[in-house]
Structure formats: C-alpha cells, structure tokens
Amino acid sequence: xxxxxxxxxxxxxxxxxxxxxxxxxxxxxxxxxxxxxxxxxxxxxxxxxxxxxxxxxxxxxxxxxxxxxxxxxxxxxxxxxxxxxxxxxxxxxxxxxx
Numbered sequence: 792x793x794x795x796x797x798x799x800x801x802x803x804x805x806x807x808x809x810x811x812x813x814x815x816x817x818x819x820x821x822x823x824x825x826x827x828x829x830x831x832x833x834x835x836x837x838x839x840x841x842x843x844x845x846x847x848x849x850x851x852x853x854x855x856x857x858x859x860x861x862x863x864x865x866x867x868x869x870x871x872x873x874x875x876x877x878x879x880x881x882x883x884x885x886x887x888x889x
Contacts, residue, residue, distance in 0.1 A: 795867075796820055800884050808880035814838070814867035822864040827877040829857040836871025840864075849873075 795818025799811040814820070814836070822841070832854040840847045840855050842863045849855060857863050877884070 793820065794818065798884065803880050803885065806878060806880075808877045808884060810875050810877070810884060812871075812873045812875060814865065814871045814873070816867055816870050818867050820865040822862055824860055824862045825877075825881065826859045827879060827881050828859050829863075829875055829877050831855055831873050831875035834872040834874060836873075837868040838871045838873060839866045839868055 795815035797813040799813075801809045801811055803809070812831075816836075833849045833851050835851050838849040840849055840863065842855065842857050843861050847853075847855060848868070
C-alpha cells in the first residue's frame with residue numbers, strides 16, 4: 792500500500808473479497824482502475840472519492856460503488872476507516888499487508 796494507507800484483507804471466497812482500509816488524514820489513493828467491481832462504506836472519518844468525473848464526500852455510514860474499469864481515487868479528509876468488497880477478488884490483495 793501507499794504511505795498512510797493500510798489494508799487488511801479480511802475474508803475471501805471464489806467470488807468476493809472483503810477488505811478493511813485505514814487511511815490517515817490527507818493520505819491519497821491515487822487515480823487508478825482495476826477490472827474488479829468495488830463497493831464500500833465509511834465506518835468513521837471523511838473520505839473524498841472521485842469516481843470517473845464525479846466527486847463524492849463520504850461521511851460515516853455513506854457508501855460508494857465503482858464498476859470495474861472505472862478510474863477512481865480517494866483522499867482522506869480525516870483519519871478514515873472504510874470497508875470495501877471486490878468482485879471478483881483482487882489477486883494482489885490475497886495476502887495480508889505487512
């Protein structure tokens with residue numbers, strides 16, 4: 792992961808993967824895309840999500856959906872804990888972050 796972005800892969804089946812992300816205030820997940828559908832929600836904090844051309848501020852309890860192949864990024868406006876699921880599972884997230 793990137794500086795200030797911490798991932799914990801929680802559970803995986805053949806079809807879906809659940810991950811927890813702790814993103815430190817002002818840390819950025821840069822623009823990227825992947826073939827996996829991604830849906831998530833904010834547990835605490837505040838996250839600025841850019842999905843395609845749309846910018847969305849996510850507060851606790853807010854959710855987001857990112858279809859596979861869509862360019863997206865995120866910036867933590869506060870220390871943030873988010874839960875994301877990926878379908879199909881991301882091969883690069885199959886092992887625990889150290």
